[in-house]
Amino acid sequence: xxxxxxxxxxxxxxxxxxxxxxxxxxxxxxxxxxxxxxxxxxxxxxxxxxxxxxxxxxxxxxxxxxxxxxxxxxxxxxxxxxxxxxxxxxxxxxxxxxxxxxxxxxxxxxxxxx
Amino acid sequence: xxxxxxxxxxxxxxxxxxxxxxxxxxxxxxxxxxxxxxxxxxxxxxxxxxxxxxxxxxxxxxxxxxxxxxxxxxxxxxxxxxxxxxxxxxxxxxxxxxxxxxxxxxxxxxxx
Numbered sequence: 001x002x003x004x005x006x007x008x009x010x011x012x013x014x015x016x017x018x019x020x021x022x023x024x025x026x027x028x029x030x031x032x033x034x035x036x037x038x039x040x041x042x043x044x045x046x047x048x049x050x051x052x053x054x055x056x057x058x059x060x061x062x063x064x065x066x067x068x069x070x071x072x073x074x075x076x077x078x079x080x081x082x083x084x085x086x087x088x089x090x091x092x093x094x095x096x097x098x099x100x101x102x103x104x105x106x107x108x109x110x111x112x113x114x
Numbered sequence: 115x116x117x118x119x120x121x122x123x124x125x126x127x128x129x130x131x132x133x134x135x136x137x138x139x140x141x142x143x144x145x146x147x148x149x150x151x152x153x154x155x156x157x158x159x160x161x162x163x164x165x166x167x168x169x170x171x172x173x174x175x176x177x178x179x180x181x182x183x184x185x186x187x188x189x190x191x192x193x194x195x196x197x198x199x200x201x202x203x204x205x206x207x208x209x210x211x212x213x214x215x216x217x218x219x220x221x222x223x224x225x226x
Contacts, residue, residue: 002157042118043158043202043216056213090157100206102148103214105157 003027006091006106013081014114021076021109023091032074033103034066035090043090049074081113117141118205120217129226133190137203137217140184146206147179147186152219153199162188193224 004025013019025032034046048056049068063085065077074091088110092103119138127133135149146165150158164170164177164186176189186205190197203217 002159040218042218045213048213100146102146102150102160102163102204104160105150108157110155 002104002106004091004093004104004106006089006109008109009107010110010112012112012114013078015081015083017081018077018079020078021089021091021111023074023076023106025072025074025091025093025104025106027093027095027104029093029095029104030071031094032068032071033092033094034074034076035092035105037088037090037108047076078111081111083113086111086113117207117215118203118217120203120220122220124221124223126223126225127193129193129195129224131193133193133197133222133224135188135190135201135203135220135222136185137187137205138185139203139205139215141205141207142181142184143208144181144205145208147177148204148206148214149175149177149186149188150202150204150216151199152202158202190222193222195224195226198222198224 007022031050033048036044045058046060047066052068063080067075088108090108091106094103095101117140149162151161152158162177164179170177174191178187200219200221202219204214
């Protein structure tokens with residue numbers, strides 16, 4: 001375990017469903033991130049939270065809605081997704097809101113939209 | 115120009131050989147550089163970080179950084195089948211923000 005826990009590990013949802021992804025970190029980090037990883041593409045940054053405040057929304061469609069109630073928990077709420085949203089969704093955290101020491105990733109949620 | 119580029123295709127190396135991976139980046143002011151290993155179906159795992167020009171060795175891994183030429187490389191000595199994975203290069207841009215830029219990764223296959 002990396003200290004960053006994501007649930008569920010796998011999720012299959014219909015285009016009209018609403019679901020949420022959860023991420024929890026036990027590392028005492030202050031920044032948390034959502035990334036999308038599609039086949040043969042670089043990791044795509046979606047959202048950044050630093051001390052619970054959203055500091056970056058990387059032009060993500062509104063069908064993805066993040067929530068960060070505290071520095072240890074991060075959610076990604078999903079609704080009316082499209083098949084092209086199927087991907088591996090990775091949560092990460094970092095120390096002191098800086099990327100200078102790299103990120104620690106969770107194990108990811110493999111999402112399939114049908 | 116992409117922020118971080120890893121252009122070479124899948125790399126096949128015989129067991130015991132050296133695997134060499136290269137990465138170039140566009141922002142000359144970048145300060146921190148990382149290599150992540152990602153096994154199929156798993157999340158990226160940080161294996162090396164480098165901040166100064168030159169070489170940094172950790173076990174069988176050596177990271178090399180050349181800021182003047184804007185590239186960072188990873189050498190894997192005595193490659194083992196367990197090294198078969200995708201290796202992601204990541205760069206921290208200047209300015210103190212908290213956004214890592216990732217390359218698309220290079221797949222390494224170690225042949226027994």
